[in-house]
Every structure is written in C-alpha cells, then in structure tokens.
Amino acid sequence: xxxxxxxxxxxxxxxxxxxxxxxxxxxxxxxxxxxxxxxxxxxxxxxxxxxxxxxxxxxxxxxxxxxxxxxxxxxxxxxxxxxxxxxxxxxxxxxxxxxxxxxxxxxxxxxxxxxxxxxxxxxxxxxxxxxxxxxxxxxxxxxxxxxxxxxxxxxxxxxxxxxxxxxxxxxxxxxxxxxxxxxxxxxxxxxxxxxxxxxxxxxxxxxxxxxx
Numbered sequence: 001x002x003x004x005x006x007x008x009x010x011x012x013x014x015x016x017x018x019x020x021x022x023x024x025x026x027x028x029x030x031x032x033x034x035x036x037x038x039x040x041x042x043x044x045x046x047x048x049x050x051x052x053x054x055x056x057x058x059x060x061x062x063x064x065x066x067x068x069x070x071x072x073x074x075x076x077x078x079x080x081x082x083x084x085x086x087x088x089x090x091x092x093x094x095x096x097x098x099x100x101x102x103x104x105x106x107x108x109x110x111x112x113x114x115x116x117x118x119x120x121x122x123x124x125x126x127x128x129x130x131x132x133x134x135x136x137x138x139x140x141x142x143x144x145x146x147x148x149x150x151x152x153x154x155x156x157x158x159x160x161x162x163x164x165x166x167x168x169x170x171x172x173x174x175x176x177x178x179x180x181x182x183x184x185x186x187x188x189x190x191x192x193x194x195x196x197x198x199x200x201x202x203x204x205x206x207x208x209x210x211x212x
Contacts, residue, residue, distance in 0.1 A: 003153045005146045009161075012144040016162055020169040027173050029126050033119055034177035037111060042174025044116055048123020050167050056128065057163060060137040061155035080207075085139040087203035094196030 020027075026049045034042030111119075127133070141162075145154045 001149065004144075004149065004157055008144045008146060009157075012158060013161065013165065016165050017169065020165060026123075026127055026170065029123060030170055030174050031177035033123075034174045037115075037119075039175055039178035040111055041115075041119055042177055043171060044111070044119040045123040046167065046170040046174055048120040048125075049127035049170065050163060051120075052124045052127035053163055053166060056133050057137060057159035060134060060141060061152070061159050064138065064142065065152040065155055081139070083139075083143070083203050083207045085135065087200050089136070090196045090200035090203060092196070094193055094200070096196075 030042050030045045030049065033045040141155060141158050144158060145151055
C-alpha cells in the first residue's frame with residue numbers, strides 16, 4: 001500500500017498550488033524585495049521564507065503525529081475544526097480592506113554579502129514570526145491524510161511537497177515581480193477576494209468530502 005492515497009495527494013498538490021498563486025504575506029515581502037532590488041533579491045527572500053517553513057512544518061507534523069497516535073478518535077474532530085478554521089480565514093480575507101505591497105522607493109542596486117544576509121534574515125523572521133502559520137498548517141494538512149494509513153509518513157510527505165511547491169511558486173512570484181511592477185501594485189481588492197474565495201471554496205469542498 002502506498003504511503004499516501006494517490007487521490008488525496010493529487011488533491012493536495014492542486015489545492016496548495018492554487019492557494020500559493022494568490023499573494024499572501026510572504027508573497028508581499030518577496031515581490032517588494034524584487035521590485036526594490038531586482039529579481040535576485042526576491043530569490044534570496046524566497047530562500048529565507050522557505051527556511052522558516054522547515055521548522056514550522058516539522059513541528060506541525062511531529063505534534064500531529066503524536067496527538068493522533070495517542071488519541072486516534074480525535075482524528076475526525078481535528079479535521080472538522082480545520083475546515084471551520086479555513087473557512088474563517090477565507091471569510092476574514094474576503095471582508096478585509098485591500099492590503100498594499102510594501103515597496104521601497106529606491107533603485108535596483110548590486111547585492112553585496114551584507115544585503116544578502118539582511119534579505120535572508122528578513123524573509124526568515126517575517127515568515128517564522130507569523131503566529132497564524134502553525135494554525136494554518138495544523139488545519140490544512142490533516143484534510144489530506146487517510147485514516148487507514150500511518151499518519152507520520154503521510155505528514156512527512158505532505159510537508160516536503162508543501163515546501164517544494166512553496167519554493168517553486170514563490171520563486172515564480174519573485175521573477176514576475178521584477179518584470180511587472182505596475183500590475184502587482186494594482187487590484188488589491190481583487191487579491192483579497194481571490195484569496196478569501198479560494199480558502200472558503202477549499203473549506204466547503206473538504207467539508208463535503210468528509211461527510212461522504
């Protein structure tokens with residue numbers, strides 16, 4: 001038997017890719033760096049935010065594996081709480097005022113070692129310091145775990161896949177930001193509605209799947 005259900009795994013990849021295509025806090029930081037200092041600065045920021053995801057995903061996977069191992073009967077309760085939290089995040093994002101990308105008004109300039117370190121550290125701290133990240137991982141990852149298989153290997157595979165997708169999609173945003181500054185600075189309301197709509201749609205779809 002495979003580590004993870006292939007259908008759930010493909011659904012996970014598709015859902016994560018769609019969510020990452022809509023700008024969030026990390027993407028705002030990445031695009032800001034690309035616009036202010038060039039694409040290379042965006043890539044360095046991506047590396048920083050991705051490094052922060054490693055301990056976050058590890059903590060989530062280890063904690064959930066231990067929890068499910070001790071109290072397997074909480075599995076469905078945990079997943080339903082995750083659905084409710086995802087819907088709540090989507091509704092808040094839908095109703096929130098449009099965010100603005102924090103773009104520095106300076107020309108692109110060569111990136112020395114000191115600046116590279118600053119970009120890496122800023123990306124790491126912004127991503128790691130978001131208290132909502134662990135809650136999101138804890139709500140999102142269980143939706144794609146099959147109850148009839150070991151939770152640990154499934155969570156490990158989902159975490160590695162999430163990190164790989166984040167690296168790829170965020171790097172794409174860094175590249176795009178360096179070439180389409182004006183497009184990214186507009187349509188803040190549309191970004192909010194797209195993010196909120198995707199989160200609420202994912203929550204509703206997962207709720208229907210759990211009922212079945």
